[in-house]
Amino acid sequence: MLNIQNLKLSFGEKEVLKGVDLNVNKGDVVTFIGPSGTGKTTILKCINYLVEPHEGQMQIGDINIDFKNINKKETLKLRRNTAMVFQQFNLFKNKTVLENVMDAQIAVQKKSKKEAYDKSIDLLGKVGLLDKEKDYPSKLSGGQQQRVSIARALAVEPDIILFDEPTSSLDPELVDEVLKVIERVAKTGVTILLVTHEMDFARKISNKVVFMEKGKVVEEGPPQQIFENSQNERTKKFLRKFYAKTNEMVEAK
Amino acid sequence: MNIEILWQDFLGILPVVPQTIALAVIIFLLSILIGTVMALIQEYNVPILIQIVVLFKLFLRGTPLIVFIFIMYYSLPGIVNFFTNLLSLSYNANNISPMIILIVAVSLTVSSFQAETIRGSFLSVSHGQIEAARSLGYTPFQAFTRIITPQALVEALPEFGSAFLVVMKAISLGFMITVVDIFAQARLIASSNSYYIEAFVVAALMYWGIAVIVVKLTNKFESRLLSRS
Numbered sequence: 001m002l003n004i005q006n007l008k009l010s011f012g013e014k015e016v017l018k019g020v021d022l023n024v025n026k027g028d029v030v031t032f033i034g035p036s037g038t039g040k041t042t043i044l045k046c047i048n049y050l051v052e053p054h055e056g057q058m059q060i061g062d063i064n065i066d067f068k069n070i071n072k073k074e075t076l077k078l079r080r081n082t083a084m085v086f087q088q089f090n091l092f093k094n095k096t097v098l099e100n101v102m103d104a105q106i107a108v109q110k111k112s113k114k115e116a117y118d119k120s121i122d123l124l125g126k127v128g129l130l131d132k133e134k135d136y137p138s139k140l141s142g143g144q145q146q147r148v149s150i151a152r153a154l155a156v157e158p159d160i161i162l163f164d165e166p167t168s169s170l171d172p173e174l175v176d177e178v179l180k181v182i183e184r185v186a187k188t189g190v191t192i193l194l195v196t197h198e199m200d201f202a203r204k205i206s207n208k209v210v211f212m213e214k215g216k217v218v219e220e221g222p223p224q225q226i227f228e229n230s231q232n233e234r235t236k237k238f239l240r241k242f243y244a245k246t247n248e249m250v251e252a253k
Numbered sequence: 254m255n256i257e258i259l260w261q262d263f264l265g266i267l268p269v270v271p272q273t274i275a276l277a278v279i280i281f282l283l284s285i286l287i288g289t290v291m292a293l294i295q296e297y298n299v300p301i302l303i304q305i306v307v308l309f310k311l312f313l314r315g316t317p318l319i320v321f322i323f324i325m326y327y328s329l330p331g332i333v334n335f336f337t338n339l340l341s342l343s344y345n346a347n348n349i350s351p352m353i354i355l356i357v358a359v360s361l362t363v364s365s366f367q368a369e370t371i372r373g374s375f376l377s378v379s380h381g382q383i384e385a386a387r388s389l390g391y392t393p394f395q396a397f398t399r400i401i402t403p404q405a406l407v408e409a410l411p412e413f414g415s416a417f418l419v420v421m422k423a424i425s426l427g428f429m430i431t432v433v434d435i436f437a438q439a440r441l442i443a444s445s446n447s448y449y450i451e452a453f454v455v456a457a458l459m460y461w462g463i464a465v466i467v468v469k470l471t472n473k474f475e476s477r478l479l480s481r482s
C-alpha cells in the first residue's frame with residue numbers, strides 16, 4: 001500500500017536521504033532504527049510532505065506521486081491520508097483536549113460537530129483520557145499529551161500513522177502508558193511507521209524492522225532476523241553499541 | 254481650584270469624549286491592519302516592498318509625530334490629487350478634512366510599532382504546532398485562522414492595550430490642525446473662562462479614566478484567553 005522508490009533529499013549541501021526504497025503492506029508495523037542523524041525523522045516527514053524531497057516516487061493507496069513535480073492538490077491529499085505523531089506532541093495550545101481531537105475532523109474532513117464530537121469522545125475513551133476532555137494541553141503530563149496527540153491522529157482515519165520517537169521526550173515512568181496505546185492502535189490493523197529507540201518494543205510490535213545509516217537503508221527484515229540473526233556487520237555493530245550503552249545506563253542507576 | 258468650574262468643565266468636555274474614543278478606535282484598528290500587512294511583507298520577504306517597509310519604519314520611528322502630522326497636512330492633498338488625476342477622477346482633495354489627515358498620520362506612525370508586535374506574536378507560535386496542522390491536512394489558511402492567529406492574539410494583547418493608549422494620547426496633537434478632542438476642547442474652554450488648571454485637570458482625569466477602563470478590559474480578556482494556555 002506504500003511504495004517508495006529512490007527517495008532523495010538534501011538540506012542545502014548536506015545529503016540526508018541518498019536514495020531510499022521502501023515497500024509496506026497494509027496493516028504492517030514497520031520500525032526504523034539507526035544512529036542519530038541518519039534521516040529516520042526525515043523519511044517520515046517526506047511521507048507527510050513536511051519536508052520536500054527533490055527526487056523520488058511514492059505510491060500510497062491510489063495516490064501516485066513524483067516528488068520532482070508534486071502539486072498542492074497532491075500534497076493535501078497525501079496529508080489527508082496520513083497523520084504524524086511527534087516527539088514533542090505538538091498539541092494545539094489554544095484548544096482543549098477535546099477540541100484538539102475534533103478540529104481536523106471539522107476543518108479538514110468537513111464533518112458535522114456532532115459527528116466529530118462522538119468520534120472524539122470514543123477515541124479519548126480508547127486512550128484513557130475521557131476525564132481530561134475539557135483541559136488545555138498545558139495542564140497534562142507528557143504521557144497524557146502524547147495520548148491526546150495519538151487520538152488526534154487517529155481521528156482523521158489515516159491509512160498510515162507515522163510515529164516519530166513518540167516516547168523519547170517522556171519521563172521513564174510515562175513511557176509504558178504511551179507504548180500500550182500504540183500497541184492497541186497497531187492491533188486495529190492500521191498501517192504504522194515508527195521510529196523508536198525502544199528496542200524491546202520494536203521487536204514485540206513490528207513485523208518489519210528497517211536499519212538505517214547515513215541516509216540509506218542498510219538492512220531490513222522481520223525483527224528476529226535483524227535483532228538475533230543479522231549477518232550484516234553494520235547492523236550488528238549498531239545493536240552491540242546500543243545495548244552496551246543501555247546497560248551502562250542501567251548500571252549507573 | 255474651583256470645584257464648580259471643575260464640574261462645568263467636565264460637562265463642557267464630556268461631549269467630545271465619544272468622538273475622541275471613536276477616532277482612537279479607528280486609528281487603532283487601521284494601525285493593526287497596516288501593521289499586519291507590514292509584518293507579512295517582512296515575514297514573506299516580498300521583494301521591493303520589504304525595502305520600502307524597512308525605510309518607512311525607520312523614517313516613522315525617527316520622526317516626531319507632530320512633524321509627520323504637518324508633513325501630511327501640507328502634502329496629503331497633493332498626493333491624493335496626484336492619484337485621482339492619474340485615474341481621472343473628479344475629486345478635489347484640497348478640502349480634505351483635517352480629521353482624515355490626522356487619522357492617516359497617526360495610523361501610519363503607530364502601525365510601524367504594531368508591525369513589530371504582530372511579527373513577534375506570530376513568531377511565538379511554535380513551529381511544531383504548524384507542522385502538526387499541516388500533517389493533518391489543514392490548508393495554510395486554515396492553520397493560520399484556527400491555530401496561529403488565536404495564539405498570536407493572546408501574545409499581542411497587552412501590547413495592543415498600550416498601543417491604544419498611545420493612540421489616545423497622540424490624537425491630542427490634532428489640535429494643531431484644528432481637530433477637536435478632549436485636550437483641544439479643554440484648551441478652548443480654558444481660554445474662554447481663564448480657569449486653566451481646572452480644564453486641564455479635568456482633561457487629565459478623563460484620559461486617566463479611559464486608560465483604567467482599557468487596562469481593565471485587556472486584563473480581563475487576557476486572563477480569559479490565558480486560562481487556556
Ligand SMILES: Nc1ncnc2c1ncn2[C@@H]1O[C@H](COP(=O)(O)OP(=O)(O)OP(=O)(O)O)[C@@H](O)[C@H]1O
Pocket residue numbers: 011016034035036037038039040041042043
Ligand atoms: N530542517 C533542517 N535543516 C537542515 N538540516 C536538517 C534539518 N532537519 C534535519 N536536518 C539534518 O538532517 C540529518 C537527518 O536528520 P533526522 O532528523 O532525519 O535524523 P534522525 O535519524 O531522525 O536522528 P535522531 O535519531 O537524532 O532523531 C541530520 O544531520 C540533521 O542535522
Ligand SMILES: [Mg+2]
Pocket residue numbers: 040041042164165195
Ligand atoms: Mg529523529
